Amino acid sequence: MAASQQIVGRGAGNKLILAAVILLAVIWLVPVAWVLILSFKPNAELMLSTNTALHPPYTLKNYTDILASSGVFRWLFNSMVVALGMTAGTLVLSSLAGYGFARTEFPGRDILFIVVLLGMAVPEQALIIARHQMFTDWKMHNGYPALILPGLSNAFGVFLMTQYFKAIPRDIDEAAMLDNASRFKIFWKVVLPLTIPAQATLGIFTFLTAWNDYLWPLISATKPEMFTLTVGIASTQTNFAQSEGLGYLMAQAVFAGLPVFIVYLFFQKYIVRAVAGAAIR
Template structure:
């Protein structure tokens, strides 16, 4: 009797939790649904009242207008190059640094690690003028390296990978060493495959960060042919976009967010696994 009551109670509890989760998810999605709805309305109607979003007519003109902007595919390509470049660079550098901090013994290791972590406390805006001047002196603005290189110094990535490598038992290294594996081979063939969930998490966050980045591309990529999608989309807005071009503005938001949404769809399994794994560790 007591056991069945417990099971029933647990069932109700689970349902309540599920209901709460669904409720939170719906609240979470409301702004996106609202954005989508507005993006399908003519701008002239929205200028008078956004309540018109709840009834026809609807239109795809705001989306076709985006595609007729001459630079949009170039900007998408630029964003893809930059995001992939930043992501790959961060994964390589953070894995190497993380392995070094977790496994290698060298003088001043802990101090250097703390210095790297201090990078988390330095906002981009604090160094952006000096950084801009440096790239100006190197005459590198309006190039892919100028947009990609500053993004590679990821203190968070180094920290995450260090902690992940530390959580892997050293017995595995020792077993490989007994088999005469070199240090690089241990890193490359044995340990790195075990960090895939962390790499997936880091990769996805890095990709999203690079894709959504606005400030640095705004002042480094100043020629339209080098704009990323965020800067390019912003440039197409009219001066009074929020009142006279609201539908177009919302269509831009949906359009710019689509690639990121697709990335999430493909990699959500890794994200969940990595977050759950990090929580257990």
């Protein structure tokens, strides 16, 4: 009897948790749905009132106006180059550093790892002036290297990969060493493929951060042809209620966020696996 009551109580608890999760998901989706709906509304109507958002007419003019902008595809290309370059570089450096901290012994390893972790406590805004002066001295502004290189110093990526490598049994390395495999071959052929969920998660977060970054591209890229999508779209906005309109502004937000949403759809299973693996550990 007690066991059956416990099962019933557990089932009721699970239903409450599920209901709470659904409620939170709906609350999160309402603003997203509102932005999407407004992006299809004529600006003339929205300037009078947003109460007609759920009623026709709807239009694609806001999106055609974005595509008609002369620089939008250049800005989109710049954002892709920067985001993909930063993601690839971060995965390579974080994987190598994580493997080094997790699998090798060298003097000062623990102290150096603590120094890397301290980098997570330093806000990016505190480094902007020094970073700007450094890249100015190197005459690297208005170029892809200046937009990509600062993002490669990813302390969180090193920490994540280090912890993931530590969770992999060392017996795998020892078995490969018995087959006369080199240290790099063990890393590249044996251990690294086991970290794909963590790499996918790190890649998604890095891509998202790079894609949405506004402050550093605003400072480093002063020429319109080097604007990223966030800076380029912002440069076209003045007082949206009096010029382009609210619908056009919402369409810009949807257009800027769509690539990230598509990337997440392709890699969501790896993120779920990584989070589940972390929970088990």
